[in-house]
Amino acid sequence: MAQLREIWEHRELAVALGMREVRVRYKHTLLGIGWAVALPLALMVVFTFVFQRVAQVATPGIPYAVYAYIGLVPWQFHASVLNTASRSLVDNRNLVTKVYFPREVLPLSCVLSAAVDFAVAALLLGGLMAWYGVAPGWGLLLVPVVLLVQLAMALGCALWVAAANLLYRDVQYLLQVGVLLWMFGSSVVYPIPATGPLGWLAWVNPMTPILDAYRGLIAGGRFGFDAPFWAAAGISLLVLVTGAAWFRRVEPVFGELA
Amino acid sequence: MSEPAVVFDHVWKRFSKGRRARTLAELVYRLPRRLLERADAGGLRDGEFWALKDVSFEVEKGEMLGIVGANGAGKSTVLKLLFRILRPERGQVTTRGRVGGLIELGAGFHPYLTGRENVFINGAILGMRMAEIRRKYDSIVEFAGIPEFMDMPVKDYSSGMFARLAFAVAAHAEPDVLLVDEVLAVGDTAFQLKCYDAMARKRKQGTTVLLVSHNMYALAAASRVMYLRSGDSRACGEPKATIAQYLDELERPHEQHPMEVEGGTSERITGVELLDAHGQPVRGLLPGEALHVRFHYALARPVESPIFAMTLLYNDTRYSLRQPTGQYLVHLNSGTAFSGRVFRGVGCVEVTAPAVHAPVGLYRAKSYLFERDGLSPLHVRDGVGELEILRPEWSDQQALVDLRQYWRVAEAVENTKGSVQP
The missing domain is CATH 2.70.50.60 (abc- transporter (atp binding component) like domain)
Known part of the structure; x- marks a missing residue:
């Protein structure tokens, strides 16, 4: 509880650091924040070509482009959190070894800066759905629930990888492969069936139910959540709680290791 | 009597000389040895040493404690423990109120961001609220004296401008306990004076100050001085006597080999x-x-x-x-x-x-x-x-330059009859 209060007292610092990250990321670029849209859009075009024209993947009820975009934007958020958070304590060495504030602020600021890109990229979705003639349903109202679960998952992972990478710098390299594997093990650009030989993947990996929930609620005309989603919510919460607890446990040595 | 602002209660801090595994491969290679190895009677493993040994002191609110000692005596470790950057192995460190410091100037400054943007980030890092920074912004800019450069990225600043802006922000933070590591004051004299000036002003407002310094004159202004030697608190008390002890115990530099x-x-x-x-x-x-x-x-x-x-x-x-x-x-x-x-x-x-x-x-x-x-x-x-x-008997020479000089009695101003014969 004390941990939460201390972090809350430093919320402005988290926002300031998150904004610093966003500003720095798009300084000296022509497109600026437009890159937040351009990147997932470009990926969508690539994957649409690969999985619709070449591999002919079926995405029942949703045009493939919309399917991929709704998968890619939240996934980009997740991947970006993992990558920036893993380096957050190491890159801010001069802060960690010189100034005190609750260290959770650093991974938290990574979540915030990635969330800015997420929000900007999500704006384009409306246009994309109109273009493909997909009408949003009442499920849209439930999207904040999915968002919360994803945020919990992202923050939990951020805490884990940030602390782990400070202890052993291998983590940031393992992550490069790990994130790619994780992406292809989730329903980012193609569906992962909940049945069949790889069915267990959809249950243990919270990203698949989270992404499927976004799609179902936004473009699939669904209203409500299935069992895998609740499992994902449980796992996300577990990752967050254990991540926060572990982060606190190893935090005392940060000043010496950074 | 109110409770002390800072309490160091039998604090021990251990460091190792870079033996800890930093990568997983190193961990695998070192693990067997680590498990076999026993700590010695003092609680130290191979390559470890005590940076602070059983150090205790208290600082009352509004007091200024100076800390003196040779390099590596543990002075900065004391500040880092107070700042909660490091944690003690044994003993307890207690501080009351917001702890702030002039330990690192410009922490969190990003080269690509403008002076204005950096003021807000740096201020937040130093524990200021956004509203507080907004309120003090004009004053910070005025203090730094570079209003025309506030919208320029700090990577294009001269190092002097950078230091001025960073210091201006730090001087506007209002901690209850102010930690000052004089290492930062290696800048020019004007900058150092500004630093001491800000410190004195804060003290007048009731801020508790801890100052690590090699400057005996700055330390003499403290209410008490603690002298650290290799992690031991050798003395803590009246500034003059403590500083004298420190200077006495300083060894002459060793015979050098070419x-x-x-x-x-x-x-x-x-x-x-x-x-x-x-x-x-x-x-x-x-x-x-x-x-x-x-x-x-x-x-x-x-x-x-x-x-x-x-x-x-x-x-x-x-x-x-x-x-x-x-x-x-x-x-x-x-x-x-x-x-x-x-x-x-x-x-x-x-x-x-x-x-x-x-x-x-x-x-x-x-x-x-x-x-x-x-x-x-x-x-x-x-x-x-x-x-x-050598010091001549007749002089207390302190100046840096000693001019070649010729003295005589000037006849023109000499009014008395009995002029001195050369």
Whole structure:
């Protein structure tokens, strides 16, 4: 509880650091924040070509482009959190070894800066759905629930990888492969069936139910959540709680290791 | 009586000399040894040492505690423990109120962001609220004195501008306990004065101050001074007495062995003799006395127009409050004296400085050998000799420059009849 209060007292610092990250990321670029849209859009075009024209993947009820975009934007958020958070304590060495504030602020600021890109990229979705003639349903109202679960998952992972990478710098390299594997093990650009030989993947990996929930609620005309989603919510919460607890446990040595 | 602002209760802090595994591969390789290894009676494993040993002190609200000690004595560790950057192995550190510090200037400054943007980030890092920074923004800019550069990225700032802005932000944070590590005050004198000035002002407002410093004058202003030596608190009390003890216990620098700094073995200065006016080896000179220096050289190939030079580096930690050690204070240079001549084989050259006017203290000699242009040295060697400029009985010489001077009684202003005969 004390941990939460201390972090809350430093919320402005988290926002300031998150904004610093966003500003720095798009300084000296022509497109600026437009890159937040351009990147997932470009990926969508690539994957649409690969999985619709070449591999002919079926995405029942949703045009493939919309399917991929709704998968890619939240996934980009997740991947970006993992990558920036893993380096957050190491890159801010001069802060960690010189100034005190609750260290959770650093991974938290990574979540915030990635969330800015997420929000900007999500704006384009409306246009994309109109273009493909997909009408949003009442499920849209439930999207904040999915968002919360994803945020919990992202923050939990951020805490884990940030602390782990400070202890052993291998983590940031393992992550490069790990994130790619994780992406292809989730329903980012193609569906992962909940049945069949790889069915267990959809249950243990919270990203698949989270992404499927976004799609179902936004473009699939669904209203409500299935069992895998609740499992994902449980796992996300577990990752967050254990991540926060572990982060606190190893935090005392940060000043010496950074 | 109110509770103390800072309490250090039997604090122990252990460091290791970089033995901890940083990668998984290292961990696998070290794990077996780590498990077998037992800590010794003092609780230390191989390669570990106590940076602080059972240090206790309290600082009342509004008090100023100075901390003095040689490099590596544990001064900065004390500040980092107070700042909660480090945690003690044993004992307890308690602070009351917001702890802030002038430990690192410009923490979180990002080169690509403008001065304005950095003020807000840096302020937030120093514990200020956004509203507070907005309120103080104009005052910060005024203090820094660079209003026209606030919208420029700080990567284009001069280092002076950077320091001014960073310090302006730090000076506007209002911690209850202010930690100052003087290492940051290596800037120019004006900057240091500003730093002390801000510190004094904060103290007047009731801020508790902890100051780590080598500057005896700054420390004398403290209400108490703690003297650390290799992690032990040797004394803590009245500033003058504690500082005196510290200066007393400082050892004279050890006998130095010459150290090659640059160059090979084929063209070199093999030795330097420091002699007095009578050609006798000398270790101590009074200011103004003559110094005779003999350079021995060994040159495997012919060297045209060589230049011999020697500098005396200030090497006295006893008086480090006057000059930083390592400063080049005396310089002898043969310049164009051997221009056009070719030297070869073994031999020596001599130079006489009729009067050495240098501040009192210990010096270390460093020799140089250049060829013709004098741009890149053939050979540089440090620690080739030692010299002490002695304190004359009649003087308490403290200045950096001692001018060659001629005194006489000026007739024009001399009104009395009985003028002094020279």
